[in-house]
Amino acid sequence: MTGHEWQPVVGLEIHVQLKTRTKMFCRCANGYGGGENTQTCPVCLGFPGALPVMNRQAVEWTIKLGLALDCEIAPRAVFARKNYFYPDLPKGYQISQYDLPSCTNGKVLVPTPDGDHEIGIVRAHLEEDAAKTTHVGGRTGRIGGADYSLVDFNRGGTPLVEIVTGPDVHSSEDARRFLQLLRQTIVELGISDAEMEKGTLRVDANVSVRPAGSSELRTRCELKNMNSFRFVAQGIDAEVKRQIALYEAGEEVVQETYDFDAGSGTLTARRSKEEADDYRYFPEPDLVPVEPPAELVERLRAEVPESPARRIRRIEGELDLDRAVVLVTGGLDGLWQETVEAGAERVAAANVIANRLAGADAAAVEPAELAKLVEARDRIPRTALDEALGKVAEPGFSAAPYLEQEAVSDSAELEPIVARILEANPGQVAAYRGGKEGLLGFFVGQVMKETGGKANARAVSELVREKLQA
């Protein structure tokens, strides 16, 4: 069946660690910082007779997340026990939700170049995290061939929201866009830092493929162990490729769970020696159901900010989709809007903010001051601009001192420097004249270096271009 078009069919399972002050079912402190096993108590250690007590904040934040994902909030949610044995599971069961989860039937709209793509949210439910098991000895800490294992119960009991999407993601790029939007949504709700590198956001992918145009659902495989959005995308691509190759060779895809190793790009099957676990779910008898009062749900609904997807579509018209996505998923669109209102040119402001202020504390930036910097970006020396943008989020920042400096744009001063640089780099000059126009940036950069950043970049650029055409 070669030459056939295939469509990837991907569903994502996302675990979000809530940043409540205490754990889900006990009041031990939640979060990093403590020495091993110092944030534990009889409940999260599973001592005989210990009983769980729900964390109200975690329940509310789960409802809030459900609302932000356009879900129906269950009038009655019930916790359930998921029974299995593992060293990091002190009770021999995890308290989760099964038949009656807190949130169901939502959706996230992902703006893409060819329209909005709707990713269904099948459910979002609340559960407790397992503890941390480290395998010691054997092959450098990997499970196979370890000498023994060590368990730290600090993480055990942390509140987790598990979000399950429908099989609505059809490319790795789709997955990445969706995850960025989801992450931004979560961060803006203030309920989690949602960082994959730190494990406060975890993503598994269920991947299958089908002939383009069909609506069948074929056997899917689960991918785990990807700790960045980029690796999730790579993992999906690798698995899609693997499955297509199988089908095109006339073979079948067997349901398996794979670990994706981003470094080598390989998928390794987790051959589980035992049969699939039967979790024997039943309603948790030590807890009572959650029936959120209508006033609570409405109060939480009012606290949910406008969705990132809607904001992207709104500002996309004035910028372009990619720029809009960067600003919104970086939490910078609010700042951009205020900076434009303070007088900055919209595209220039977007560029400056997106390129230079990623990761800055947008709320601490005074838009009026930033607007002044944007307006003066070509006029003042590069070094001055860099320094100003580095400090723009500090309290009481004023652009004034930086605006007083002027970048050198006098061609009389700059020409000799430009000439010197061109003479010193004959190879690059030839390449540029041969068609490699991107090298313009190289020459400009060299001149800026020579002038200690004091030259006006635009003037330099024009001069260099003139000279090279000569």
Add this chain to the structure above:
Amino acid sequence: MKIDTLRLTAEEALGLIERKEASGAELHRAYLDAIAERDGELHCYLRTVEAAEGEGVPIALKDVISTKGVETTAGSRILEGYVPVFDATVAARCRTAGLPTIGKTNTDEFAMGSSTENSAYGPTHNPWDPTRVPGGSGGGTAAAVSAGLAPWGLGSDTGGSIKQPSALCGNVGLRPTYGTVSRFGVVAFASSLDQIGPVAKNVRDCARLYAIVAGKDPADSTTVDVPEVVLPEGESLAGVRIGVPKEMNEAEGIEPGVTAAVQRAIELARELGAEVGECELPRSVEYGLACYYLIAPAEASSNLARYDGVRYGLRADAEGYYEMVERTRDAGFGDEPKRRIMLGTYALSAGYYDAYYGQAQKVRTLIAREHAAAFERFDVLVSPTSPTVAFRLGEKAADPLAMYLSDLLTIPSCMAGLPGLNVPCGLSEGLPVGLQLIGPQLSENTLFKAGHALERALGFDPVPERLR
């Protein structure tokens, strides 16, 4: 002054303390002395606590109740040597009330059983006849109270583990309304059924102890506030409507001597002014046992999963984790817990949930409805607590199903979360017969009032004849 613990009630002990005729410590010592003298024969206690911590009336605690610094085994080898680092809420409340712990009493392993023969540490003997069982699972506490080795104690009741031993040992035991006494720190058997309750020589003592331990606990999400306890005083049952459920009083397997004693008690109730009438609980009795023996083992199979050798308790040697867990559990659990874990696991497993556990939870609703309907016409329902008087050690141990039948009459009300009080109402062949009084949720005060009045009229002597 030599204190005779054999006959002393908690109220009398309180009187001694208040009149400064004895201190809490002296009382505590008196009970330890009595135990040294007489417990060798009975084996009510698994261990005693030497130091008296508190100035109040000393108390025995069933060994499923976590006591900080004092070994707590739940009658199992898998917890041999386990010393809790925290108190169960009920133990803490006793401590706050100044009640010194005398010791931890014997129990069927993980509270699973009806005779205390399933204790990994050897059975307890009935003080009325040491060749017989004291009932179970709380045989240790009940026997201790009857033998004068404790004035009162706390037990736990899942399907009758307080009421039935009290019946077989001839004392008063209360299984409270589900949710009125905290389960925090009590080794869990079946979470939606377990309740902690008082055992004592008379109803007033029971009521007193219930007041000390009952009430909402933030550490147990399934608890509620309780109405203020009223210590019973009256001797009349005028205005009390007593229902006699046909199926509970005529079930197959009830010994004639038991029926006779219970009938006499019901007659007495009439004489005291009660309105007595018949009612029916057809499906509660017919399906109660099956319902219980699906739900309780299912919840237990999950509650006992934490005994895996990782953080406390027994750990068997093994090369790998799974091996270690499997060997630990096989070595540490006795036959009855194994049976129930297997049964419960099966009932919850894929493909069987709806037919077994799911269905049993619905039967539970039926049972609750039947009882609620009966309580529209009656304030209290009465029946024998146990179909038989104390049976001989070893008689039923080899036949699990025969043993399960001991709970036939106590189980139905447990499924509905209803309170039940056992009051000794006479002897049959020289052995105590217990009368069970069941009330609607939160009706403890009604049970105390009715039980007290009957107790006064019956004049049953709770001290075993052979010890007098």
Add this chain to the structure above:
Amino acid sequence: MGFARAATRFWKDEHVAITREEVLHVARLARLELTDDEVERLTGELSAILEAVSKVSELDLADVPPTSHPLELVNAWAEDEPHESLPLDDVFANAPAREGDLFKVPPTA
């Protein structure tokens, strides 16, 4: 009375006996390493008990809701205020094996 009859091995139309394979499977789920004797005995005992408890399936309860709790409580939760965690001595007071401040167990694979 049905339960008593089952106790004397009255077999109904449908046998609910549990097979040896099922016993082994359930033992695996429950992580119990049973001896051959135990497996044989349990197969018989569990068959008898299952026979008795499967009585519940006689009833048509399609319209009856299940009871998870005897009381109709909802929303029993606590505020997000930290308590004092256990000191390490208490955490490990009953630990079978400890390395540093971690619980030590044999390897999972």
